[in-house]
Amino acid sequence: MKALNLKNGTLTLSNDHLVSQLSYGEVLLQVHLAGICGTDLALLNGYASFNGVPGHEFVAEVFETGAGVDGGLKGKRVVAEINQWCGECDQCAQKHYRHCLNRLVIGIRGHQGCFAEQIVVKANTLHIIPDSIDDRQTVFIEPLAAAFRIVEQLRLHDYRDVMLVGAGRLGQLIARVMVLQKKQLTVVVRHARQRQLLQGLRLDCIDELAVEAKMVDVAIDATGQQSGLMLALQALRPQGICVMKSSYPAPAEIDLTKLVIDEIELIGSRCGPFSMAIEALKNGLIETESLIDATFLINDFQVAFALAQQKGSMKVLIKPY
Ligand SMILES: [Zn+2]
Ligand SMILES: [Zn+2]
Incomplete structure (x- = not known):
């Protein structure tokens, strides 16, 4: 075989x-x-x-x-x-x-x-x-379930808007899932192709240079890089939630005191509910x-x-x- x-x-x-x-x-x-x-x-x-x-x-x-x-x-x-x-x-x-x-x-x-x-x-x-x-x-279904894990984890949180940093393999699926949550969604893209694949979805694409401080309540890092995590943290308002959807190749250097002062919540996020992914595909909600x-x-x-x-x-x- x-x-x-x-x-x-x-x-x-x-x-x-x-x-x-x-x-x-x-x-x-x-x-x-x-x-x-x-x-x-x-x-x-x-x-x-x-x-x-x-x-x-x-x-x-x-x-x-x-x-x-x-x-x-x-x-x-x-x-x-x-x-x-x-x-x-x-x-x-x-x-x-x-x-x-x-x-x-x-x-x-x-x-x-x-x-x-x-x-x-x-x-x-x-x-x-x-x-x-x-x-x-x-x-x-497996990576889509991982994207739906974010929805599961944010279920009990109150938030108005979301920034997704990273629109690669997993980021594209996360963007499609977060659009369904009907919150204001901004995606930080790197390449023209990433932007093009998100066309037609109810979201805004921006370049990383356009990320400002204190823009959103939730920021998701799906870049797989420490720089993406830094960008996500920078974009959070006080009491914001950072969802970490990357496995980082090396220990990250983060200013923890700043996170304490702003009362930032860090959420690690890995595998997710297959049933939600299957349901979404069955209902034609995800392309x-x-x-x-x-x-x-x-x-x-x-x-x-x-x-x-x-x-x-x-x-x-x-x-x-
Ligand atoms: Zn995988
Ligand atoms: Zn067991």
Whole structure:
């Protein structure tokens, strides 16, 4: 079976990859389509020190069900939660599954990923996808869920306006999700293409030089860089909320006293609710097609990853067979 294999930062195609035997509660999935994420590119540079099959954004079909799994799942089109939880720890007992203390993360931590013909996952992490959402939309569910996490986290907060810093792969999805919240939204863009992809949405695009102090109640950093976080903090009014949607390559240097004086709230934000992402796609509320740059067969993974690494590139898809 074909799969991409990452070993010490080098990605190769393996033709004889073996999936593990199904354990209790697991299913074997046949992958239809997978998306390359910024995290996958970071893995190539040593992020999370992961070795194995990378990839966590995908759509698949249930091929085989293990013991303790409803056989009726066979043939269903599904996605699996990126966090594979244990179901037994303190966090799982509180239903905080995405923060399971023993979680494995598909294609990132202790779990084989989806750049393969087949993948084994836990059946209780599956979501069945309605026919009205096609495969090319379904690969966006995982990152879209991460964008909806912000909505979940801001639910109890009172705010008038939002600034999103960064309109790359994840930023584009966050912009589409935040538009639905019907608050005044400003997006700080870097390239003409980022601006063009946001055209037609109810938001304002500005250049980073146009960011002033104390402009908004909520600022979201999705740049992946410390400079983006600084810009977001600068744009906040007193008592503002900063949502950090980046994993920063190095510890950041921040003036904490200023945050104390202005009573700024910092919110870390990672994975999100798949159900909200599926619902939004089903209701036609989020457009994703324009974000797809190209689709490659797994054999052409080198071209695919080279394209994904290019500045300004959005989503590159991989078909495993
Ligand atoms: Zn991702
Ligand atoms: Zn757990």
